[in-house]
Amino acid sequence: MNSLGGIRSWPASWRSATKTTASMTTPETVTKVAQVLTVAGSDSGAGAGIQADLKVCAARGVYCASVITAVTAQNTRGVQSVHLLPPQFVSEQLKSVLSDFEFDVVKTGMLPSPEIVEVLLQNLSDFPVRALVVDPVMVSTSGHVLAGSSILSIFKERLLPIADIITPNVKEASALLGGVRIETVAEMRSAAKSLHEMGPRFVLVKGGDLPGSSDSVDVYFDGKVFHELRSPRITTRNTHGTGCTLASCIAAELAKGSSMLSAVKVAKRFVDNALSYSKDIVIGSGMQGPFDHFLGLKKDTQTYRRSTFNPDDLFLYAVTDSRMNIKWNRSIVDAVKAAVEGGATIIQLREKEAETREFLEEAKSCVEICRSRGVCLLINDRIDIALACDADGVHVGQSDMPVDLVRSLLGPDKIIGVSCKTPEQAHQAWKDGADYIGSGGVFPTNTKANNRTIGLDGLREVCKASELPVVAIGGIGISNAESVMRIDAPNLKGVAVVSALFDQECVLTQTRKLHKTLKESKRDH
Ligand SMILES: Nc1ncnc2c1ncn2[C@@H]1O[C@H](COP(=O)(O)OP(=O)(O)OP(=O)(O)O)[C@@H](O)[C@H]1O
Ligand SMILES: Cc1ncc(CO)c(N)n1
Ligand SMILES: [Mg+2]
Structure with missing residues (x-):
């Protein structure tokens, strides 16, 4: 986080995962585990939200704790209903884990009300963390509003300025910028620049939903230099949760000690691999299927296989x-x-x-x-x-x-x-x-x-x-x-x-x- 030095203050010893400490009698080996906290909504269909975040961190070898802000009734057809948790209870969850764990990174997803953002900000100031990844979730891909315009002002004034990176999709970037049109990569660049002026150290504008683009292009801006992260668009219905996955993977890589640019590159490749491995799987009957975060459900390995060695x-x-x-x-x-x-x-x-x-x-x-x-x-x-x-x-x-x-x-x-x-x-x-x-x-x-x-x-x-x-x-x-x-x-x-x-x-x-x-x-x- 900006005010706290954020990922710039990574300890030099960070890369060695295991350290040995001598105690009075026996030497004791302590294994340091990279830890992420996700503060997000539950997706009952488990393709996005908290469930995606937990799967990504597990797949990337990082421990992930979860504070739930809202519970959604959601499947591959869309979001049927949303239940917000009382801000006081979100705060109790935050206190519980922040006072106990040593998180390397906090990642936020669905923050559905200004009051919930407020308790998050309060807890982050009580328990400083090294880095903050903000995925400003507002609208599901199916079009359901997950966080309305009431959160815009607290986002812009207080959350974005302390974020190390924000990862809006084109619609969210547009909403944060008062409804500007973003339909081309050039417009994504200028959006990234304007968003950077709101205070986050890095901006990634995701182009998964950019109309009429044959590549899937994300624009990364560090305040000086732009990078276009480009990959061929994968034809699949299984794109539910790509955004949550990308942001969690960035958080996981940062927690392990990556620089921001390499974390973003790894995350983009992770999403890309997961999409292509699971592009033909069928889960649910709707238009927005989830994909396989563990990259294991390859079609050709689903054929006959023995369960154990005989x-x-x-x-x-x-x-x-x-x-x-x-x-x-x-x-x-x-x-x-x-x-x-x-x-x-x-x-x-x-x-x-x-x-x-x-x-x-x-x-x-x-x-x-x-x-x-x-x-x-x-x-x-x-x-x-x-x-x-x-x-x-x-x-x-x-x-x-x-x-x-x-x-x-x-x-x-x-x-x-x-x-x-x-x-x-x-x-x-x-x-x-x-x-x-x-x-x-x-x-x-x-x-x-x-x-x-x-x-x-x-x-x-x-x-x-x-x-x-x-x-x-x-x-x-x-x-x-x-x-x-x-x-x-x-x-x-x-x-x-x-x-x-x-x-x-x-x-x-x-x-x-x-x-x-x-x-x-x-x-x-
Ligand atoms: N069909 C696709 N092929 C390849 N990459 C994709 C595809 N769709 C999305 N991506 C990539 O997935 C990541 C998430 O982008 P996207 O714009 O879909 O986010 P989002 O809309 O927030 O996701 P969500 O569906 O979770 O709401 C980006 O890196 C984007 O480039
Ligand atoms: C709970 C939840 N968070 C985020 C998204 C965005 O994909 C979603 N669909 N559901
Ligand atoms: Mg999308």
């Missing part, structure tokens, strides 16, 4: 090999198709020599094939490829990326497997959050040069120690699969094979044969 999937684990595919003149996709058709219960793409772009395209096709048949597909080593093709998981070795880091990148629902030769490694894999281990090489193999073999005894030892299900790997084929499955270990769920399937004339036939052998050995036990 250890029995390790039964016939097929691992592809780029050299073998080249040798037999097969594409990865053809190799995978044949293996799945022959009875492989899980696939791992291990394509050490592949070019990234080509591999990604092939991996995407393999995901489609496997998903349509209910078979999981994992990627060896390449976390980036796994994320990009939305594979079911990854398999990593001891010298690849650490499993706990892989888990944090892939999230809680993906499968992670780790190669382990020793009981200690197996125990560590479990502690780090893996789902299964691959243990071997059981027998000598050409696929991995200089790989120490552990033999059936070594495999048994690892299985005994392992809290996780195990798949055996290394030199296993039709002739020796039975001997592997016969070791006395209930958590040994299957065998992983490379050459036995893929260094062969016909992948389909070999997979069928191995499947039969494994089934027989299971039946005999």
